[in-house]
Amino acid sequence: MPKIKGKLGIEEFYSIIFKGEPLSIDDKVIKTVKDSFDFLKEFSKNKVIYGVNTGFGPMAQYKIKDSETIQLQYNLIRSHASGTGNPIPPKYVKAAMLARLNTLSLGNSGVHPSALEVMTSLINEDVTPLIFEHGGVGASGDLVQLAHLALVLIGEGEVFYKGERRPTQDVFKELNITPIKVELREGLGLINGTSVMTGIGIVNAIYTRRLLEWTICCSSAINEIVQAYDDHLSEELNHTKRHKGQREIARAMRSHLEDSTLTRKREHHLYVDNNGVSVFEEKVQEYYSIRCVPQILGPVLDTLSNVERTLIEEVNSANDNPIVNVEKKNVYHGGNFHGDYISLEMDKLKLVVTKMTMLAERQLNYLLNSKLNDILPPFVNLGTLGLNFGMQGVQFTATSTTAENQMLSNPMYVHSIPNNNDNQDIVSMGTNAANITKQVIENAFEVIAIEMITVVQAIEYLDLKDKVSSKTRMMYDAVRKIVPPFKDDTIMYPYVNEVKDYIINHQNKEVK
Numbered sequence: 001m002p003k004i005k006g007k008l009g010i011e012e013f014y015s016i017i018f019k020g021e022p023l024s025i026d027d028k029v030i031k032t033v034k035d036s037f038d039f040l041k042e043f044s045k046n047k048v049i050y051g052v053n054t055g056f057g058p059m060a061q062y063k064i065k066d067s068e069t070i071q072l073q074y075n076l077i078r079s080h081a082s083g084t085g086n087p088i089p090p091k092y093v094k095a096a097m098l099a100r101l102n103t104l105s106l107g108n109s110g111v112h113p114s115a116l117e118v119m120t121s122l123i124n125e126d127v128t129p130l131i132f133e134h135g136g137v138g139a140s141g142d143l144v145q146l147a148h149l150a151l152v153l154i155g156e157g158e159v160f161y162k163g164e165r166r167p168t169q170d171v172f173k174e175l176n177i178t179p180i181k182v183e184l185r186e187g188l189g190l191i192n193g194t195s196v197m198t199g200i201g202i203v204n205a206i207y208t209r210r211l212l213e214w215t216i217c218c219s220s221a222i223n224e225i226v227q228a229y230d231d232h233l234s235e236e237l238n239h240t241k242r243h244k245g246q247r248e249i250a251r252a253m254r255s256h257l258e259d260s261t262l263t264r265k266r267e268h269h270l271y272v273d274n275n276g277v278s279v280f281e282e283k284v285q286e287y288y289s290i291r292c293v294p295q296i297l298g299p300v301l302d303t304l305s306n307v308e309r310t311l312i313e314e315v316n317s318a319n320d321n322p323i324v325n326v327e328k329k330n331v332y333h334g335g336n337f338h339g340d341y342i343s344l345e346m347d348k349l350k351l352v353v354t355k356m357t358m359l360a361e362r363q364l365n366y367l368l369n370s371k372l373n374d375i376l377p378p379f380v381n382l383g384t385l386g387l388n389f390g391m392q393g394v395q396f397t398a399t400s401t402t403a404e405n406q407m408l409s410n411p412m413y414v415h416s417i418p419n420n421n422d423n424q425d426i427v428s429m430g431t432n433a434a435n436i437t438k439q440v441i442e443n444a445f446e447v448i449a450i451e452m453i454t455v456v457q458a459i460e461y462l463d464l465k466d467k468v469s470s471k472t473r474m475m476y477d478a479v480r481k482i483v484p485p486f487k488d489d490t491i492m493y494p495y496v497n498e499v500k501d502y503i504i505n506h507q508n509k510e511v512k
Contacts, residue, residue, distance in 0.1 A: 002015055002016055002021060002022075002023045002024075003023065003024050003025070003026050004023060004024070004025045004026060004029055004101060004102060004105050004116075004120075005026045005028070005029060005105075006026075006029060006032075006102070006105050006106050006316070007102075007316050008098070008102050008312070008315055008316060009312055010202065010205070010206065010308055010311075010312060013095060013098060013202050013203075013206070014206060016094075016098055016123065017091055017094050017095050017098065017202075017203065018091075018206070020126070022123075022124045023098075023120060023123060023124065024120070025105065025116055025117070025120055029105045029107075029116070030113050030116070032105070032106075032107035033104065033105060033107050033111065033112075033113045033116060034112075034113050035107065035326050036107040036108065036109065036110050036111075036324050036326055037110055037111060037112050037113070037183070037184060039110070039324065039326045039329070040052070040110035040184060040185070040324050040331065041110075041183075041184050043329070043330075043331060044184075044331075048063070049322065049331055050321070050322055050333055051185050051187075051188035051189070051192070051321070051322065052069065052110075052184065052185050053066070053069055055072075056076060056188065057140075057420050057424070058420060069184075070182050070183075072187070073182045073184075073185060073186055073187030073188065074154065074182060074187065075187075076147075076187040076188060076191065077147050077150045077151055077154060077187045077190070077191065078147075078151065078156070079147075080143050080144055080147035080191060081144070081147040081148050081150075081151045081157060082135060082144055082147070083131065083132030083133070083134055083135035083136075083144045083145060083147075083148055084132055084134045084135065085132050085133040085134035085135075086132065086133050087130055087131065087132060087133075087160075087165075088131045088132065088133055088145070088196075088200070088435070090126075090128040090160050091203060092199060092200045092203050092438065093128040093129060093131050093149075093160075093199075094123060094126075094128055094199075095199035095200065095202050095203045096131070096142075096145070096146075096149070096195050096196040096198070096199030096200065097119050097122060097123055097128075097129075097149065097195075097199070098123060098199065099195040099196075099198045099199040099202070099315045100119065100146065100149065100190070100193065100195035100196075100199075101116055101119045101120065101123070102315055102316065103193060103195060103315065103316075103317065103318060103319055103320070104116055104189070104190075106316075106317075106318050107324070107326065108318035108320060108323045108324050108325070109185075109189040109318070109320045109323075109324060110184060110185055110189060110324040111184070111185065111186050111189040111190065112180065112183040112184065112186060114180045114181070114183075115153060115180050115186055115189070115190060118153050118177065118178070118179065118180050119153065121175070121177050122152070122159075122177075125161075125175055125177070126161070126162075127159050127160070127161050127171055127175070127177075128159060128160045128161075129148055129149045129151070129152035129157065129158075129159050129160075129168075130148060130152075130157060130158040130159060130160065130165065131145045131148040131149060131196065132144075132145070132148065133435050135431075136196065136197070136430070136431030136432070137417070137419060137424065137427040137428070137429060137431070137432075138194070138197060138338075138339035138340075138342075138343055138427055138428035138429050138430030138431050138432070138433075139337070139338060139339070139420075139424040139426075139427035139428060140192055140321070140337045140338075140424065141191075141192055141193040141194045141195070141196075141197075141319060141337040141338075141339055142191075142193065142194060142195060142196035142197055142339070142430075142431050143191050143192070145196040145431060146190060146191040146192070146193065146195060146196060147191045149190065149191075149196075150186070150187065150190040150191050151168075152168045153179060153180050153186075153190065154179050154180060154181075154182070155168055155169055155172055155179030156168055156169070156179075159171050189320060192319075192320050192321055192337050193319040193320055193336075193337050194314060194319045194337065194338075194339045194341075194342055194430065195315075195319070196431055196434075197339050197342045197343070197346070197430040197431045197433070197434040198311055198314050198315050198342055198434075199315075200431075200434040200435065200437075200438060201307070201311050201342055201345065201346055201349075201434050201437075202311050202312075202315065203438075204346070204349060204434065204437050204438055204441055205304065205307055205308050205311060205349065207441050207445075207504070208304055208307075208349060208352075208353055208441060209304060210503070210504070210506075210507060210508070211353065211356060211441060211444055211445060211448065211503075212297065212300060212301060212304065212356065213507065213508040213509060214448050214452070214503050214508055215297065215356050215359065215360060215448060216249065216252050216253060216256065216293075216297065217256065217471065217472070217475050217508055218360065218363065218448065218451050218452055218455055218475075219253065219290075219293045219297070219359070219363065220253045220256040220257050220469070220471070220472065221455045221459070221468065221472045221475065222290055222363050222366070222367070222455065223253070223257065223263055223286075223290060224257065224260050224262040224263060224464065224467075224468050224469065224472060225262075225367070225375075225455070225458050225459065225462065225464065226286065226290060226373065226375070227262050227263065227264055228263055228264070228286050228290055228291070229263070229264050229265070229266040229285075229286075230254075230257070230263040230264065230265065230266075231265075231266050232286070232291045232292075232294075233250050233253050233254050233257070233294065234250070234254075235247075235250070235251070235254070237250075238250040238251075238294055241295075241298075243298050243299070243302060244301075244302060245297070245298035245299060245300070245301035245302035245303075245305070246294045246295055246298030246299075247294075247298070248298070248301055249293065249294040249297045249298050249301060250294040250298075253293065253294070256469060256471045256472070257469050258469065259469050259470050260467070260468060260469035260472070261467045262464065262467050262468060287362075287366060287372070289359060289362040289363045289366060290363070290366070293359070296355065296359055297356070297359070299352065299355075300352040300353075300355060300356055303348050303349065303351075303352045304349065304352065306345075306348075307345045307346075307348060307349050310341055310342070310345045311342070311345065313341075314341055314342060317336070318336055319336045319337050320336060320337060321333060321334060321335060321336055321337050322334070323336060338428060339427075339428035339429075339430030339431070340413070340428045340430070342428070342430040342433070342434065343412060343413045343428040343429055343430035343433045344413045346412070346430065346433035346434045346436075346437045347409075347411040347412060347413045347433055347437075349437050350405075350408065350409050350433075350436060350437040350440040350441075351409050353405070353409075353437070353440050353441050353444050354402075354405040354406055354408070354409040354440060354444075356444055356448075357401070357402050357405045357440075357443065357444040357447050357448075358402055358405075358406070360398075360402075360444070360447045360448050360451045361398050361399060361402040361447055361451075363451060364395065364398055364447070364450060364451045364454055365395070367380055367451075367454050367455070367458050368380060368390075368391055368392070368395055368454065375462065376458055376461060376462070377390070377461065378390070378392075379391045379392040379395070380454055380457045380458050380461060382457065382460065382461055382485065382486065382487045383486075383487035383488060383489070384487075388487065388488065388489050389489055390457070391450075391453070391454050391457065393492060394450045394453070394454075394492050394496060395450075397446070397450060397496070398446075398447045398450045398451070401443045401446050401447050402443075402447055404443060405440050405443050405444065408436050408439060408440050408443075409440060411433075412429040412430075412432045412433035412436065413428070413429065413433065415429050415432075416428070416429065445500050445503060445504050446496065446500055448500075448503060449496050449497075449499040449500040449503060450496055452475065452479055452499055452503070453479060453483055453495065453496065453499055455475075456475070456476050456479040456480065456483070457485070457486075459472075459476055460485050475508070478502065478506075479499060479502075482495060482498045482499055482502060483495045483498075483499065
């Protein structure tokens, strides 16, 4: 059972969010949080502490009466639970809760331990607060989205439980969960920070790594279909570049193809006596979408690794304001809630996911265009040319979706708009960046699914299923369980969606 100790990695997120493993909180964490709470409660007496006895944002100039400080926290939560648009899917919300739980466990926020205990119950019972996509500007973090989380923790708002959207109070009563009672600054302590954009970001990163693995699988299979020369994947060539990602992609593709009987050695065909040949019938070098895969996917892998590192640094950081330091016996005011780190990383991630989508679309086009590949019928049509259409229809979907990703990959990081009476005069838009990246990744899975069906149809037409590598054969068999070989035209959208669901929910370990 994963345990909250103030430090989480991608592995713990995967175990809890994707595998549904329960978590617990270390007793030392409870003590640390309780000590922080007790210190802040005592320290704030006769002092002006933002978020304890002042208004918020530009209203911080107003001193709050001692008799109204608790009501202040409830007012903050209720007024900021103002999101709109589509609900964020439960998996991403659960990741956001885990991220918030971890940052609060550091003891720099001065919240009561009950907040951690209720969040732990929600995660373990698979109860996810209703949080909307729209609302966060990512400056004081995810104020609006986290307010919806806080609303649930005080027993209000709505949740998703067992696939149904229900009032929080009904589900709490059913599961015997007691809402938190605001004791000091639980309102601001819960809604101030980057936990929603970070939680969404971590799920995005997990899915991107899965997407990259399937992209490597398709790219390797296409090398087999066209019987490409293998020297563009060689260690000797790729190690003349210093980039770790390129080297790893080339290694993964060599591993994928190690038992293939289809890729060729250049020295067997071109490094021989070719006197008398003036025009080579076969290409001396493949198109870039086949030959340059390590150079294209290498930056994707390196970027993904950097994104993961930044996300984990953020999830294990205090992103509150003010920051409580029990050891120094002081409270520090600043801006750790600002989301620029995550916003920039999400923009980087959606750029490389879009590049993967573009690569898949070009590889798909190569297979569908008989004038390019010179070995397959138009649109990999296994039926009667002219009467049947093969993969012609779904190419439109792949092209359209790729174009959408190209548009969506424009950065949010530089789209700051001042707001909050200009108190928040430069903001990160990190929550938007994370949500848009989520959409880009989902789109990419659709394009890869279409490419994968096409790859399998090409293997079928060329009768290569017993010649491809064992890893390509595994992909072939998996797709064939969903999509039978077809010559007659068939309704494609159910097949595309089923293959998409399959690759989203199954790992295909290729890269380290």
